[in-house]
Amino acid sequence: MSHSRATLRRPRVLDLFCCSGGAAMGYWRAGFDVVGVDIAPRPRYPFTFILADALEVMRELCQEFNLVHASPPCQAHTALTRGTNRGRSYIDLIPQMRELCEWYGVDWVIENVPGADIRKDLTLCGEMFGLGVLRHRHFETGWLGTPQPERLPHLKHRGPVRGWRHGVYRDGPYIAAYGKGGGKGNVAEMQAAMGITWTDVHEELTEAIPPAYTEYIGRQFITTGMWGAAHTPDPADRLKVLARTDVALAT
Template identity: 55%
Template sequence: MTVLDAYCNIGGTGMGFWLAGFDVVGVDILDQPRYPFPFLRGDAVETIAAHGQRFDLISAGPPCQFDCTLTVGTNQARRDRYADLLEPTREALEFTGRPYVIEQPPGRASRRMRIDLTLCGEMFGLRVLRHRNFEAGGGLRLDRPSHVPHRGRVAGYRHGRHYDGHYFQVYGNGGGKGTVPEWQQAMGIHWTDVRREIAEAIPPAYTELIGRQAAAQIGVMDEAVAS
């Protein structure tokens, strides 16, 4: 089975699908020299529309700057710098006719999605929360695991005081957010030691779960189409 990992970044998403048994090809508009699988540099929406039908599954996590909290209200001018990629990405995915999944963080973008699944690091025993929402399409169905209660604080500084905690904040550089090895362990990402790359990824455990569900359905869907 094959998956197109669109907006692949460093490959947290792709690694999860690989662990679930997929051959992975990534596409991103920027070079990703530490991406661990075959890589295409190019526009994700154009690549999905032109080549997505060749893959058994397509995964897409469009950049969320257009809808993030840093571009709300008085920061509208900052928002205007970014393209709204969610709708064009969905249109390209639907055009292929292939099973797909869209990933977004909580926020305004997720309010424009059908949220079929929400995942959190605690569900996988990871020391990071990193909630992410997923919309499935093209006949793919995702089962919802139970959202496990969180265990205590996130480590870091609050109002000048440092707190120990079970979880790490995997973003930024200050605030006692943890070392690079701690981030790597918390996220399950070990093929890069660049903070920015780790911070922009999702834990591979998320898409390994999705990939195993997808793998169980894809053969059945293809047989149905063939008959």
């Protein structure tokens, strides 16, 4: 597969907390050039990659891009983490991410799990795209006009997720793309169910979102988003935003 950087007039997306590149591949298919950022090495990331802190890169480079996509760590919100790590606290980077996007005037997409404190401008599910996972995710967008896929809200799940839950085994048309054992999907099943073939690392697959989600969002942005729409903030607001970000990074 060739990812040409010479193509003219392609919008650019900065993919923060990028992990293996599930979101990135969707944007590329929608017509974007993609640069990913993660604090951990991601040698299988299929596009240009920067090993760095996401918020630091956001502050330095975001105005070079038409869109910022952010998938901040979800441990502060997910029910799985709350059930297994009681008493442990996790940093929530969503407020800092949103404020930086607003300050720099770049359009954004913030993605996270149900329970996260983001606007539910868009809610996507694997069933909407004919995938073998449900993987419900909420998306907050920095522009108006992105509709839910036409098949909602009338679409029904075709059955349960395969595996053990509360001591009962259920067979169904979807795999559980997290954890191991208990009927959960193996690496090959997760690759096929989500449409992710370039990584075979279990941890990366369990954290990824299917590229179909961001391909849909990316095409909607090209249609309805405002490329490079910016505003000039008050200097005092700038200092407040940067100070809050520094506090978050230090904790």
